[in-house]
Structures are given as C-alpha cells and as structure tokens.
Amino acid sequence: MTTIAVDAMGSDEGVSAIVEGVAQLRAENSELSIVLVGDEKLLTAAMYKQGVRDNDTRIVHAPTTVSMNDKPGAALDAMPNCSILRAAQVVAEGQADALVSAGNTGAVILASSRHFTRLGGVRRVGLAAVHPTMERHGPHDDPFALMLDVGATLQCEAGDLIAFAAMGSAYSQVISGIDDPRVALLSNGTEAIKGTPAIVEAHRALAKRKDINFVGNVEGLDIPRGSVDVVVCEGFVGNIVLKMLEGVGDVARDLAKTAYDTKLRYKIALGMLASGIKKVAALTDWKQYGGAPIVGFDHTVIKAHGRSNGRAIRNAIKVAAKTVERGLTKRIRDHLEAAPKGEA
Amino acid sequence: MTTIAVDAMGSDEGVSAIVEGVAQLRAENSELSIVLVGDEKLLTAAMYKQGVRDNDTRIVHAPTTVSMNDKPGAALDAMPNCSILRAAQVVAEGQADALVSAGNTGAVILASSRHFTRLGGVRRVGLAAVHPTMERHGPHDDPFALMLDVGATLQCEAGDLIAFAAMGSAYSQVISGIDDPRVALLSNGTEAIKGTPAIVEAHRALAKRKDINFVGNVEGLDIPRGSVDVVVCEGFVGNIVLKMLEGVGDVARDLAKTAYDTKLRYKIALGMLASGIKKVAALTDWKQYGGAPIVGFDHTVIKAHGRSNGRAIRNAIKVAAKTVERGLTKRIRDHLEAAPKGEA
Incomplete structure (x- = not known):
C-alpha cells in the first residue's frame, strides 16, 4: 500500500x-x-x-x-x-x-x-508548476502545461536547464500520460543563438538528445497559448511568469466585477457569458491542480x-x-x- | 523648429x-x-x-x-x-x-x-516600452506603465539596473508628466534580500537615492495591475514579460472570436460587451503608443x-x-x- x-x-x-x-x-x-x-x-x-x-x-x-x-x-x-x-x-x-x-x-x-x-x-533541484494554457495537452486534454524551474533555483547553469528538461519530460510522461512531451527552453527568440549563454549552451546539448522531444526555444507569446508541454527556464524567470499569470487572472476578475457592479447592460451580458467566465476562472484556479512537484x-x-x-x-x-x-x-x-x- | x-x-x-x-x-x-x-x-x-x-x-x-x-x-x-x-x-x-x-x-x-x-x-543602453495596466498613471490617467530594459541588454549588472531606474524615472517625468514617478525593481519577492545578486545590490543603492522615488521590489503579480510607474528589470526578463502580455491579449481575442463564431448566446452577449472589449483591446494595442525609446x-x-x-x-x-x-x-x-x- x-x-x-x-x-x-x-x-x-x-x-x-x-x-x-x-x-x-x-x-x-x-x-x-x-x-x-x-x-x-x-x-x-x-x-x-x-x-x-x-x-x-x-x-x-x-x-x-x-x-x-x-x-x-x-x-x-x-x-x-x-x-x-x-x-x-x-x-x-x-x-x-x-x-x-x-x-x-x-x-x-x-x-x-x-x-x-x-x-x-x-546539481540543483527544480520546482515545477502547471500554468493555464489555451491549447490542450495530452490524452486527457489538460488545459495546462508544465513549467520548471519556478523558484527553487533562481539562476541556472546550462546543466541545470538540461536536467530540468529531462525531469520535466519524465514528469509529464508519468503524471500527464503524454508519451513524447514537447519540451522547450523559454528564451527571447526562437533561434538557437537567442538567449543567455546558459540557454544557448543548453539548447545545443538538448538538440542532440534522442530521449527528449526538444522542440527548441519558445517566447513569452507561447506561454498563454501553450504551444509545448514542458517549458524550461531559470527559477527567477519562472517565478515572474507564474505570478504574472496569477495577476492577469486577478485583473480579469476585478474588471469583470467592476463591470458587474456598475452597469445593468454589463450585468445581463456577463450573466449570459457566465459559463465561459467560469471556464476561464477554472483555468486559473490552482486549487484543482494539487501542488507543485519538487524534482x-x-x-x-x-x-x-x-x-x-x-x-x-x-x-x-x-x-x-x-x-x-x-x-x-x-x-x-x-x-x-x-x-x-x-x-x- | x-x-x-x-x-x-x-x-x-x-x-x-x-x-x-x-x-x-x-x-x-x-x-x-x-x-x-x-x-x-x-x-x-x-x-x-x-x-x-x-x-x-x-x-x-x-x-x-x-x-x-x-x-x-x-x-x-x-x-x-x-x-x-x-x-x-x-x-x-x-x-x-x-x-x-x-x-x-x-x-x-x-x-x-x-x-x-x-x-x-x-555602460549599456536600455530599450523601454509601455505595457498595459489596470491602474491609471499620472496626470493624463495613462492606462500603462513604463518597463525597461525589454531587450537591449539581456543580462544586467547592478549598475545597469540603477542607470535604467534613473533614465526611466526621467522619461516618465518628461513624457508622461508624472512629477515623482514610482520606480521599482522586478523581483521574485518584495523583500530587499529577494532576487539575483545584481537586483539585491541595485536595491540597496536605489534605496539611498533622494532623486528617484524608489518604492522597492514588485513581483510578477504587480505587472498587469500596474502598481508602479516604472518597472526596472534585465532585458531577458523584460522581453519575456512584454511578449507574454502580447500573448495574453492574443489568447483573449481568440477566445472571444471562437465564442463569437459558435454560439448565438455568446454572440449577443459579446455584442452587449462590445465597448468593454474594445477598451481592453485598446489597452493592448501598441499602435497608439508610438514606439519604444532607446535611452x-x-x-x-x-x-x-x-x-x-x-x-x-x-x-x-x-x-x-x-x-x-x-x-x-x-x-x-x-x-x-x-x-x-x-x-x-
């Protein structure tokens, strides 16, 4: 047991x-x-x-x-x-x-x-977290993707990013049931030469790996969209990204509430959109995900x-x-x- | 002339x-x-x-x-x-x-x-950009805040962050007409000890400045909210943040469009919300802002x-x-x- x-x-x-x-x-x-x-x-x-x-x-x-x-x-x-x-x-x-x-x-x-x-x-452990995405992932159509590190290791060497890619891929396979999860490095451009020296070096090493489905770099644009299954970044960046998504959710709820409080027309319209708004709220509701693995x-x-x-x-x-x-x-x-x- | x-x-x-x-x-x-x-x-x-x-x-x-x-x-x-x-x-x-x-x-x-x-x-120039925020800023009630660097200097030393704070503060005074703009460092926590060594060192130096209204660190949560007038970060992080906000806008528009295409009920409701949706679209419409200063x-x-x-x-x-x-x-x-x- x-x-x-x-x-x-x-x-x-x-x-x-x-x-x-x-x-x-x-x-x-x-x-x-x-x-x-x-x-x-x-x-x-x-x-x-x-x-x-x-x-x-x-x-x-x-x-x-x-x-x-x-x-x-x-x-x-x-x-x-x-x-x-x-x-x-x-x-x-x-x-x-x-x-x-x-x-x-x-x-x-x-x-x-x-x-x-x-x-x-x-060398250093990773804290992973799921974040809400527009695209669905894996056999269960999960509306989220995995990101690591989100705060355990603020600054990463290339080896740390490579280990996070390997561990994130394993986690996605075992827990989300995705056979061949798409893994990407978060960078300031999709080209292999974009990013900090650690990212460029990790990119070069991951591109040679047969056991990891490394699809290259993704940009900030791709995070809410969710174009990959596992996003790898250093802890400082992951922390900012995750909290920003939480902030966007808060702001959306506040704006909706303000509209709700003030105008009858909005009130009726929001009522009609209620099921859609609930879906978005569910996306940003961490309570259902059950926590962040430390790998x-x-x-x-x-x-x-x-x-x-x-x-x-x-x-x-x-x-x-x-x-x-x-x-x-x-x-x-x-x-x-x-x-x-x-x-x- | x-x-x-x-x-x-x-x-x-x-x-x-x-x-x-x-x-x-x-x-x-x-x-x-x-x-x-x-x-x-x-x-x-x-x-x-x-x-x-x-x-x-x-x-x-x-x-x-x-x-x-x-x-x-x-x-x-x-x-x-x-x-x-x-x-x-x-x-x-x-x-x-x-x-x-x-x-x-x-x-x-x-x-x-x-x-x-x-x-x-x-030592290095900064690329600044405005990003949409929920809170308003300055005498013109601007629905955006300034962020720098957003990509000119990927990795920053403490001195770079301090110079960006000084230049961002000046820009905000001169262009947005904010007398005493609130300037913050973007970090993984509000405490002075949070962040990379460069951020911690810059925090210590900025806290002593009389000519800059340095209010401390802000977190990812504060970016969409817009709790300060000038957000200072290294170019790699600023690039990710800015593109993420663009991505969130794209996803919101896509979701609205999907709803619009599929259900009459949504169509009516979205029609009623049109002015609100236009406001949000205007927020994320970079066309009206007129470009990013290189300082x-x-x-x-x-x-x-x-x-x-x-x-x-x-x-x-x-x-x-x-x-x-x-x-x-x-x-x-x-x-x-x-x-x-x-x-x-």
Whole structure:
C-alpha cells in the first residue's frame, strides 16, 4: 500500500484544511495510507471532528512549525523537531513513500535536502508548476502545461536547464500520460543563438538528445497559448511568469466585477457569458491542480499552495501517490542517465 | 523648429506607412520638420501619392536597407549607406534632433552606438516600452506603465539596473508628466534580500537615492495591475514579460472570436460587451503608443514597432519631438549625475 507523509502544520489554513483533504480521500474510499506529521493534540481533535479514523491515518507528533515568514535555514536549525523535518525523516526512514507539504517552500526544499539524496546529475533541484494554457495537452486534454524551474533555483547553469528538461519530460510522461512531451527552453527568440549563454549552451546539448522531444526555444507569446508541454527556464524567470499569470487572472476578475457592479447592460451580458467566465476562472484556479512537484531528489516531494483548501490537499496527496505508483523517480533517473557524459 | 530624422525603409509595411504617418502630421498642421532617409524614388512617389509636399519634408537618399532577419553587425558593415546608418548620421551631424526607426531593433541600437555617444554612467543602453495596466498613471490617467530594459541588454549588472531606474524615472517625468514617478525593481519577492545578486545590490543603492522615488521590489503579480510607474528589470526578463502580455491579449481575442463564431448566446452577449472589449483591446494595442525609446545616448532614439501603421509612425514622431522640446536628454543626464560616485 502506498503511504504518503503529510506535513500537517505548514498551511496558512492550519490543520483543518489538511485533515479535510484526508477526509475527502476517505469519503472516496481511497486506500492510501496517510501519516500526518504535526501537533498531536490539534490533529487528534481535527480528525475526530472530521470523522477521520486512525486505522489508516497515523499521527507522528511534531511539536514545532516553520512559518511562512521564517528564514528556512535558521528555522530548521532552531527547530529540529518541526513538522517538515520530521515528515521528511518519516519518508527517508521508509515509513512513507512520498512527502506533501503546504508550508514555506524554502523550508520544504531545505528539509528535503537534509533527509533525501539528490539524483545523479542533479546539481540543483527544480520546482515545477502547471500554468493555464489555451491549447490542450495530452490524452486527457489538460488545459495546462508544465513549467520548471519556478523558484527553487533562481539562476541556472546550462546543466541545470538540461536536467530540468529531462525531469520535466519524465514528469509529464508519468503524471500527464503524454508519451513524447514537447519540451522547450523559454528564451527571447526562437533561434538557437537567442538567449543567455546558459540557454544557448543548453539548447545545443538538448538538440542532440534522442530521449527528449526538444522542440527548441519558445517566447513569452507561447506561454498563454501553450504551444509545448514542458517549458524550461531559470527559477527567477519562472517565478515572474507564474505570478504574472496569477495577476492577469486577478485583473480579469476585478474588471469583470467592476463591470458587474456598475452597469445593468454589463450585468445581463456577463450573466449570459457566465459559463465561459467560469471556464476561464477554472483555468486559473490552482486549487484543482494539487501542488507543485519538487524534482531531483530520490523521493517525490509535492509542495501544495500555502492557501490550499481541503480539495487542493486531497489532490496533492493523490498526485504524490501517483508518482509513487507509476515510478516517477525511476523514470527521472533513466532520463538523467541518458545524458551524454559531462552533460546534465 | 524641431527636426526628426526618420529611417523610412526599415518598416515591415514599406515606405507607405512611414509617409502616411507624415501625411497625418501635416493634416494636423504639425510644424515639425521631417527628414525621411531612404530610397529617393520610392519616397518621392509615396509623398506625391499621399500629397506630402517637400517644403518641410526633406529626403536624404539611402540606397540600401537592413532587413528584420539580417544580423545587425554584419549588415551594417556590408551596407555603410543603409537607411538606419544614414539617418543616425543626419542626427549626429546636427541636421536633425532625434531619430525614429521601425527597423531591426539590433541594427537601430548598433547604428546609434556608431554615431552617438553614450551618456556618462551608462555602460549599456536600455530599450523601454509601455505595457498595459489596470491602474491609471499620472496626470493624463495613462492606462500603462513604463518597463525597461525589454531587450537591449539581456543580462544586467547592478549598475545597469540603477542607470535604467534613473533614465526611466526621467522619461516618465518628461513624457508622461508624472512629477515623482514610482520606480521599482522586478523581483521574485518584495523583500530587499529577494532576487539575483545584481537586483539585491541595485536595491540597496536605489534605496539611498533622494532623486528617484524608489518604492522597492514588485513581483510578477504587480505587472498587469500596474502598481508602479516604472518597472526596472534585465532585458531577458523584460522581453519575456512584454511578449507574454502580447500573448495574453492574443489568447483573449481568440477566445472571444471562437465564442463569437459558435454560439448565438455568446454572440449577443459579446455584442452587449462590445465597448468593454474594445477598451481592453485598446489597452493592448501598441499602435497608439508610438514606439519604444532607446535611452542612454546623447540623442533620442524611438524604435517604432516593425508592423507600425501610419498612425503609429505619426505617434512615434510626435513622441520623439516631445523628448527634444522638453529636454529629455538633459533630464536623464541630471539623473545619472545625481548618482553617488561609483554607482550608476
């Protein structure tokens, strides 16, 4: 049986959203085994309240928590028994197969690096995220594409970008079921010579790879359109892009709301467009996606959004279980090992 | 009288859009003096056709043109009499006050650097552009903000970012009429310690400046919202951001068109929303803005979009004239000289 360790304390919403996610899984008769790591009293009370029984949901007590505003390194040093370190330890010791946390991203990555091993060929891990696109992707017609890195590694060497391409391709195959995902580097032009030196070098190396369907560079224009399945960029750029898309969604909702508040004519028209607007809102609703994978460790780590509700936590746990059951780590390792010597 | 030199050959639309822009200015009784640099025969024919007389519009013959796909350096070396080099020369020799071109951006920058001098404290010039925002800016309620660099300098040192902040602030004062423009660095978090080493260093230096209203870092979220007047970033990031916004506009138009084509209900609703949709389209319509200033030289250079129509060319020429009449170069020089020794 697959077991997922969940850092139950890091979320902005407290333990209740975490336990609600578990309750939703139980309501669906999910057979996943869950280890909730956090304050035993709070968790016991929340489980009782939500009707989650303790036969397939175990609590591991962790008395302290890293908050969103803590500096990761200092916080982990000061709190060796904090929930994210204990949760990573539970996985490292083999008591669980993968890790889910809605906590401080830096602390999740650092705690993972203290307990897990980076795969061969990985200098720096990547944080991946899906972003909404107009075009559909893969056998399930997913209205989103994968992007990495979105903030784990601000500045990348060519080798980092190559490793992200390999890992993103593996993730897309295993989780989205796309046989031969189209992978591209995000740059300031489609030509092979465009971009920073790291991008130009990565382009040259990826163009030779047989195991990765590298389609070249894409530009900013292609991101909302979604012309490829996996977009590779350095963490600084990925962070800006992802937050910009979130901002565009916010602005669209605000404009719609303003129109809605002011004019009867708009009110009627927006009412008629409601199903279309809902579709767009669904596109930019991260809650349904279930979190961002951190790739490059020998265990899966899923970072759920800090503001995750029960449904988002449920989805994050399900994605984590999928990565285990479908052998993501092995697939990533195979991709990384396919690199010619000296690259990635 | 202010005189503007216009590279009349670089545009994707040929000389006709350029001459149409001049014809529009004449129809408005503009007193600007224009020097059109390009193929004399083509220009004479186009001027005749558009009814532009030659008393205040002079032609300087240039037999060759750099195309959009040419490599700038090689093209300029091979064509010493090409229109962009001759147009820059006309300005450098004092026959005109500022330069406008809709040609190959790299060639415009390179031709300018061959004929103009970089201002003291400017290691690399910046290409600035306005982007649409939800919030309004300045005394004219402009629905856009300024961003630089958007592609002239892919990777920046701290000194470049500081110089861009100073030059962007001056441009915003002189052209948008904002007394004390809010200037921010684009980063992956608002805290002073967030970002690449160059951003962190620039943040520290800008925080001490009395002559620049530096409000700190903004994130990707703030770009569509438009919470500041001037966004400073390195050229690679600015290029991605600007093209992404263009892509979002394209996708919105496509989605609207699809809806329009398919369902009567949508058709009626979209008809009712038409004025709102036009407002959004106007926001993302670069044609009305009149081009992107290249800042850092001792003369104003305005890069118009390659697909500029007559109206866009007219606007670019008017903006160029405004920079001359309002003393942009002097203002930029003052800002650059206000930097403490050793910075910017």
